[in-house]
Amino acid sequence: MKNKAPLIELRDLEKTYFSPGGDYTALKGINLKIKSGEFVALMGPSGSGKSTLMHIIGALDIPTKGKYLLKGKDIGKYTSDQLAGIRNKEIGFVFQTFNLLPRTTVFANVEKPLIYADVPKQQRVKRAMDSIAKVGLTDKAQNLSNHISGGQIQRVAIARALVMNPNILLADEPTGNLDTQTAKEIMVFIRKLNNQGHTIVLITHEKEIANYAKRIIKLRDGKIESDKPHKQKKYASK
Amino acid sequence: MRVSDIFSSSRQTLSGNRMRTSLTMLGIIIGISSVILISSIGQGAVAFITEELSTFGTNFFSINPGEDPLTALAGTSKPITIGDAEALEESDISNIEYIVPFGWSSSEVSGNEEKIKSLIYGMPSHSETMLKPEMIYGEFISEIDDDNQNRVAVLGIDVADELFGENTNPVGESIRIDDTRFKVIGVSKSKGALTARFFDTVVNIPLSTMTTYITGNDEIIEIDISVVNENLIDQTIEDVEIFLRDHRGIEGEEKSDFFMQSFKDALSTIQTVTNLLTLAIAAISGISLIVGGVGVMNIMLVTVTERTKEIGLLKAIGAKDRDILIQFLIEAITLSLIGGIIGIILGLSGAFAISQFAGIPFVISPLVVILAVGMSSLVGIIFGLYPANKAAKLNPIDALRYE
Numbered sequence: 001m002k003n004k005a006p007l008i009e010l011r012d013l014e015k016t017y018f019s020p021g022g023d024y025t026a027l028k029g030i031n032l033k034i035k036s037g038e039f040v041a042l043m044g045p046s047g048s049g050k051s052t053l054m055h056i057i058g059a060l061d062i063p064t065k066g067k068y069l070l071k072g073k074d075i076g077k078y079t080s081d082q083l084a085g086i087r088n089k090e091i092g093f094v095f096q097t098f099n100l101l102p103r104t105t106v107f108a109n110v111e112k113p114l115i116y117a118d119v120p121k122q123q124r125v126k127r128a129m130d131s132i133a134k135v136g137l138t139d140k141a142q143n144l145s146n147h148i149s150g151g152q153i154q155r156v157a158i159a160r161a162l163v164m165n166p167n168i169l170l171a172d173e174p175t176g177n178l179d180t181q182t183a184k185e186i187m188v189f190i191r192k193l194n195n196q197g198h199t200i201v202l203i204t205h206e207k208e209i210a211n212y213a214k215r216i217i218k219l220r221d222g223k224i225e226s227d228k229p230h231k232q233k234k235y236a237s238k
Numbered sequence: 239m240r241v242s243d244i245f246s247s248s249r250q251t252l253s254g255n256r257m258r259t260s261l262t263m264l265g266i267i268i269g270i271s272s273v274i275l276i277s278s279i280g281q282g283a284v285a286f287i288t289e290e291l292s293t294f295g296t297n298f299f300s301i302n303p304g305e306d307p308l309t310a311l312a313g314t315s316k317p318i319t320i321g322d323a324e325a326l327e328e329s330d331i332s333n334i335e336y337i338v339p340f341g342w343s344s345s346e347v348s349g350n351e352e353k354i355k356s357l358i359y360g361m362p363s364h365s366e367t368m369l370k371p372e373m374i375y376g377e378f379i380s381e382i383d384d385d386n387q388n389r390v391a392v393l394g395i396d397v398a399d400e401l402f403g404e405n406t407n408p409v410g411e412s413i414r415i416d417d418t419r420f421k422v423i424g425v426s427k428s429k430g431a432l433t434a435r436f437f438d439t440v441v442n443i444p445l446s447t448m449t450t451y452i453t454g455n456d457e458i459i460e461i462d463i464s465v466v467n468e469n470l471i472d473q474t475i476e477d478v479e480i481f482l483r484d485h486r487g488i489e490g491e492e493k494s495d496f497f498m499q500s501f502k503d504a505l506s507t508i509q510t511v512t513n514l515l516t517l518a519i520a521a522i523s524g525i526s527l528i529v530g531g532v533g534v535m536n537i538m539l540v541t542v543t544e545r546t547k548e549i550g551l552l553k554a555i556g557a558k559d560r561d562i563l564i565q566f567l568i569e570a571i572t573l574s575l576i577g578g579i580i581g582i583i584l585g586l587s588g589a590f591a592i593s594q595f596a597g598i599p600f601v602i603s604p605l606v607v608i609l610a611v612g613m614s615s616l617v618g619i620i621f622g623l624y625p626a627n628k629a630a631k632l633n634p635i636d637a638l639r640y641e
Contacts, residue, residue, distance in 0.1 A: 055635050058554070060553075060554060060634045060635050060638075061635055080558075080559060081558045081559065081560075084553065084556055084557060084558040084559075085556065085558075087553070087554055087555065087556050088555065088556020089556070093554045093555065095551075095554075095638070098547045098548075098551060098638075099551070101548055101551065101552075102254075102548070103250070103251075103254035104250060108250070112552070112555055113555045113556050115243045116555065116556040116557050116558070116561060117556065160555065164556075
């Protein structure tokens with residue numbers, strides 16, 4: 001593991017938003033390496049640049065300056081189609097809200113990334129159902145996405161994020177809309193995925209949630225304020 | 239992304255919002271169904287005229303007083319007379335089959351204690367051979383009636399029904415035309431709509447009887463001439479014009495005070511007018527198709543705005559710009575195409591109903607149907623492209639953040 005190139009490497013990364021009302025630099029020289037199998041929490045108040053950083057790591061946006069090496073390849077200059085391919089194959093997203101397509105079944109939601117990857121129908125069914133089974137929702141596969149609970153929605157989102165076997169699971173405030181108990185369940189599940197070898201990048205502003213991670217990076221004013229390993233909190237499930 | 243996946247995805251979206259989907263289609267349905275309806279009826283009318291044409295042949299032409307049909311309507315022109323017809327009869331113009339002069343009067347007809355106003359035609363007996371009326375009851379005017387100026391009348395079916403009631407044989411009854419007593423010898427009906435004016439709604443009497451008892455002069459309204467061969471009609475018209483100009487004393491550059499019209503010309507004029515009208519109305523209906531297309535575009539734009547977050551999500555999980563473009567385009571095309579197909583079905587049903595009612599043939603033109611399908615897909619593509627492109631170009635971050 002030590003000899004391998006880091007999964008994610010950011011070098012002097014800058015992101016500036018240009019607008020007629022004045023330019024705004026959200027990220028001011030970020031240097032960061034994340035290795036395969038890590039569980040990183042990105043923390044910071046609003047305006048700290050953590051969302052911008054997440055967008056760049058998630059290949060939803062490109063940096064203005066600096067390099068973003070994903071598995072050693074600089075994807076900072078990729079075209080929008082190439083970035084779409086990266087998002088499809090390398091990154092699994094879990095968002096805070098609006099994770100699922102409305103009026104669409106759980107199965108169809110999980111199947112979507114496979115469709116964009118041109119996976120043949122038979123394989124799609126198997127892989128989607130396997131992924132749904134992993135999050136324990138096999139019996140809900142044909143339910144419409146608006147007929148399941150908030151916790152279940154996040155689990156379906158995780159199933160969809162995992163279906164392409166991505167290198168990174170990128171979770172943006174995944175528990176922001178959930179009650180404490182359900183949030184805890186989701187986080188325990190995410191930690192379990194990490195223990196199985198999945199690399200997790202978690203964006204949160206809640207200390208409680210960040211405590212599940214093994215490494216906590218704090219951002220402030222577009223710069224890394226601190227980057228420390230973290231001893232995972234032992235959760236006594238009562 | 240495979241075609242079948244795109245279609246199943248647009249089906250999901252469209253059936254997920256039925257109310258909106260059907261309202262959007264409505265514009266296309268109205269546009270396509272009216273184009274189909276109008277062109278089908280127009281073609282039915284043309285087919286009807288063509289059918290008439292083949293029933294009666296096209297070897298006729300008529301001579302009427304006046305420089306052209308308009309001055310004829312004014313009724314101020316020098317009349318044509320039985321003398322003109324007789325002179326033609328005695329002329330050596332070749333290729334003429336029959337010469338049929340018609341006298342005309344608008345008179346009061348009474349019988350069976352009923353009294354109506356009707357058109358009276360004075361016809362020679364041989365008009366039967368040329369115009370081929372169907373005799374419901376009795377006989378047509380005979381040569382003997384011509385020669386003896388017999389006061390006999392052949393009632394048009396409509397006139398007979400009005401005076402004596404439907405399904406009643408009035409042969410042998412007597413009627414009065416103005417103040418002269420006539421004997422009913424037959425009831426006639428036209429074989430086709432084009433000769434209905436001669437046989438259905440009028441009373442026919444011998445021409446000689448008319449000039450003697452009704453009009454009191456030898457003025458007539460029309461001379462119909464049939465030619466042995468349709469191809470000789472133009473030549474014969476020319477010969478007749480030269481002869482009549484000479485007979486009526488018209489010289490040099492002076493305009494003729496009569497005009498001639500062949501049955502064929504009249505029919506082709508009707509056909510041209512019908513075709514033009516059909517085209518014009520179909521074009522106007524085409525405008526409603528554009529309005530329908532704008533409706534599709536409008537809804538698609540609303541849909542793009544409404545589904546901004548969805549588009550962002552799809553892009554986050556790997557949809558390329560092209561995937562989004564094609565999905566929205568297919569949705570627009572599906573909307574228009576289904577609308578088009580419903581429109582075709584409605585338009586043809588309407589055309590069928592109207593053709594039954596109006597008694598014209600029901601014509602389905604495959605070309606028009608194919609054109610309608612093509613038009614509706616085209617509307618979908620043209621008016622779907624802009625919204626679809628707008629959706630495809632959305633920045634995934636902006637789309638995800640959109641509230």
